[in-house]
Amino acid sequence: xxxxxxxxxxxxxxxxxxxxxxxxxxxxxxxxxxxxxxxxxxxxxxxxxxxxxxxxxxxxxxxxxxxxxxxxxxxxxxxxxxxxxxxxxxxxxxxxxxxxxxxxxxxxxxxxxxxxxxxxxxxxxxxxxxxxxxxxxxxxxxxxxxxxxxxxxxxxxxxxxxxxxxxxxxxxxxxxxxxxxxxxxxxxxxxxxxxxxxxxxxxxxxxxxxxxxxxxxxxxxxxxxxxxxxxxxxxxxxxxxxxxxxxxxxxxxxxxxxxxxxxxxxxxxxxxxxxxxxxxxxxxxxxxxxxxxxxxxxxxxxxxxxxxxxxxxxxxxxxxxxxxxxxxxxxxxxx
Amino acid sequence: xxxxxxxxxxxxxxxxxxxxxxxxxxxxxxxxxxxxxxxxxxxxxxxxxxxxxxxxxxxxxxxxxxxxxxxxxxxxxxxxxxxxxxxxxxxxxxxxxxxxxxxxxxxxxxxxxxxxxxxxxxxxxxxxxxxxxxxxxxxxxxxxxxxxxxxxxxxxxxxxxxxxxxxxxxxxxxxxxxxxxxxxxxxxxxxxxxxxxxxxxxxxxxxxxxxxxxxxxxxxxxxxxxxxxxxxxxxxxxxxxxxxxxxxxxxxxxxxxxxxxxxxxxxxxxxxxxxxxxxxxxxxxxxxxxxxxxxxxxxxxxxxxxxxxxxxxxxxxxxxxx
Numbered sequence: 001x002x003x004x005x006x007x008x009x010x011x012x013x014x015x016x017x018x019x020x021x022x023x024x025x026x027x028x029x030x031x032x033x034x035x036x037x038x039x040x041x042x043x044x045x046x047x048x049x050x051x052x053x054x055x056x057x058x059x060x061x062x063x064x065x066x067x068x069x070x071x072x073x074x075x076x077x078x079x080x081x082x083x084x085x086x087x088x089x090x091x092x093x094x095x096x097x098x099x100x101x102x103x104x105x106x107x108x109x110x111x112x113x114x115x116x117x118x119x120x121x122x123x124x125x126x127x128x129x130x131x132x133x134x135x136x137x138x139x140x141x142x143x144x145x146x147x148x149x150x151x152x153x154x155x156x157x158x159x160x161x162x163x164x165x166x167x168x169x170x171x172x173x174x175x176x177x178x179x180x181x182x183x184x185x186x187x188x189x190x191x192x193x194x195x196x197x198x199x200x201x202x203x204x205x206x207x208x209x210x211x212x213x214x215x216x217x218x219x220x221x222x223x224x225x226x227x228x229x230x231x232x233x234x235x236x237x238x239x240x241x242x243x244x245x246x247x248x249x250x251x252x253x254x255x256x257x258x259x260x261x262x263x264x265x266x267x268x269x270x271x272x273x274x275x276x277x278x279x280x281x282x283x284x285x286x287x288x289x290x291x292x293x294x295x296x297x298x299x300x301x302x303x304x305x306x307x308x309x310x311x312x313x314x315x316x317x318x319x320x321x322x323x324x325x326x327x328x329x330x331x332x333x334x335x
Numbered sequence: 336x337x338x339x340x341x342x343x344x345x346x347x348x349x350x351x352x353x354x355x356x357x358x359x360x361x362x363x364x365x366x367x368x369x370x371x372x373x374x375x376x377x378x379x380x381x382x383x384x385x386x387x388x389x390x391x392x393x394x395x396x397x398x399x400x401x402x403x404x405x406x407x408x409x410x411x412x413x414x415x416x417x418x419x420x421x422x423x424x425x426x427x428x429x430x431x432x433x434x435x436x437x438x439x440x441x442x443x444x445x446x447x448x449x450x451x452x453x454x455x456x457x458x459x460x461x462x463x464x465x466x467x468x469x470x471x472x473x474x475x476x477x478x479x480x481x482x483x484x485x486x487x488x489x490x491x492x493x494x495x496x497x498x499x500x501x502x503x504x505x506x507x508x509x510x511x512x513x514x515x516x517x518x519x520x521x522x523x524x525x526x527x528x529x530x531x532x533x534x535x536x537x538x539x540x541x542x543x544x545x546x547x548x549x550x551x552x553x554x555x556x557x558x559x560x561x562x563x564x565x566x567x568x569x570x571x572x573x574x575x576x577x578x579x580x581x582x583x584x585x586x587x588x589x590x591x592x593x594x595x596x597x598x599x600x601x602x603x604x605x606x607x608x609x610x611x612x613x614x615x616x617x618x619x620x621x622x623x624x625x626x627x628x629x630x631x632x633x634x635x636x637x638x639x640x641x642x643x644x645x646x647x648x649x650x651x652x653x654x655x656x657x
Contacts, residue, residue, distance in 0.1 A: 042443040050368035054585035057380030
């Protein structure tokens with residue numbers, strides 16, 4: 001694009017920007033306003049930033065993988081890999097998600113890219129659900145958090161897989177089109193991505209992968225930020241004890257733990273300890289509800305999905321995941 | 336050839352993220368946000384931001400597309416080339432929001448009010464009824480997962496034999512927050528034979544868990560620990576909880592772990608005060624459940640330590656030597 005420009009200008013400009021940003025960051029400290037903000041607000045800001053700082057590396061890796069898929073994998077290739085049969089496709093997407101060690105922040109941009117490339121919505125959903133829920137790190141940390149008790153870890157894995165399968169199947173019956181926002185559907189026709197037809201050098205492709213990642217970050221980042229802000233608000237201003245006191249009985253306990261999982265928006269790799277701390281208050285199915293529902297969908301994740309899918313789909317999806325998880329776990333309780 | 340302002344804005348935002356994260360690392364403030372175990376990962380994140388920034392710089396000087404071509408382009412997908420709209424201004428403000436609060440607001444340490452909100456009293460009685468259950472907090476991570484170098488070797492050992500019976504010296508590697516499974520089992524054995532438990536930062540969570548699990552083994556032993564004061568409404572005047580926040584990933588998943596302590600002056604310490612106490616482990620009934628408690632013999636008020644949080648011990652399944 002800009003081969004003609006002497007690269008020295010860009011280099012100088014980069015240096016200048018470094019100086020600018022560093023001086024702003026240094027000055028920022030001294031400009032720290034002396035307004036008295038309440039402690040709870042500062043806590044909320046701290047928790048908000050901690051969620052972001054923790055999530056950003058995963059999101060960046062996610063957008064880079066998404067950029068990679070966009071540039072290097074063609075629609076034809078994807079079509080060949082995914083089974084024509086709907087049921088087989090759902091099963092395969094859930095298995096692939098289970099093998100893929102993603103977390104819930106990183107997986108949204110990847111799924112978005114896959115669906116934009118023509119992967120059917122139900123297969124994308126299967127991948128989205130099992131990706132963060134079933135992977136070695138999550139299962140291992142669950143195993144440890146529950147006192148080397150394999151039962152909970154295995155239940156989390158198998159029940160989670162089963163529930164994800166059911167949800168993906170339901171999605172396949174309910175939705176035909178890809179449910180992406182219009183702006184994303186049109187992406188494939190635009191100049192930056194279209195020309196797979198003629199040969200590009202590997203470096204060229206790599207550069208485009210990265211530029212894609214930048215665009216993706218700016219598209220997705222704002223939703224991640226709002227999600228993190230809401231989750232930190234809940235953590236500081238909504239009392240867990242209050243939630244817990246709301247209900248007794250199995251159904252209420254399950255609903256409360258699922259609600260908690262949704263609002264807290266914890267990383268699937270870090271939620272096991274929190275879940276375990278409730279294990280003497282609530283029955284096991286309620287704990288499983290927390291462990292299975294949280295990785296599939298939570299507040300932060302819902303916001304990120306809004307950057308990808310139509311609002312109507314996101315609403316239906318959240319309801320679908322909630323109801324399915326609730327009913328299946330309640331049935332299990334009855335057994 | 337033209338300077339593209341919007342691409343420049345994007346580049347500057349990416350650079351701000353890069354340098355903000357690096358600044359957190361340099362100033363050590365990152366410890367107020369995440370478990371040091373994830374420091375390396377966070378630095379990789381910052382490096383990725385830097386990389387994206389450098390690539391983005393290629394677009395800053397690219398010529399703006401002629402307007403006519405854009406009108407033909409039916410799609411609205413954003414590469415940052417289209418003119419600024421209200422909607423996009425809002426997006427950029429949202430993206431810059433965490434940078435602004437991060438720069439201008441001080442990071443706080445979690446306190447008793449957060450513990451209360453997170454249901455600290457629930458975790459107090461949590462172990463009561465099933466304390467023989469072999470639970471443990473340790474998050475095992477396979478070795479290849481994330482390699483990290485935590486610099487905390489130079490701290491004093493966490494377990495001390497009173498009277499220094501030195502026939503069982505503890506491997507210094509134990510105190511890297513990362514130990515192998517045999518070392519871990521050995522450590523647990525040593526705990527049982529120790530008459531005075533010292534809860535230093537590295538082993539706080541491990542020893543806490545041990546005592547909660549098998550209080551009968553530890554009843555009557557001496558224990559020394561420091562933490563912040565936390566109180567429930569139904570505590571008597573001589574009761575308070577001395578606890579620490581346990582951070583698995585980041586402070587969003589913090590949970591308070593602590594012991595119920597009993598001594599005459601407890602009512603003179605308000606919440607969030609830091610204390611160092613020594614006492615004897617006993618069993619007390621609280622809300623109808625028997626829970627471990629500490630009968631305090633010595634106490635002193637201390638300053639909040641630089642690193643107020645504790646982290647789960649990491650056990651390596653695969654030994655470092657393969």
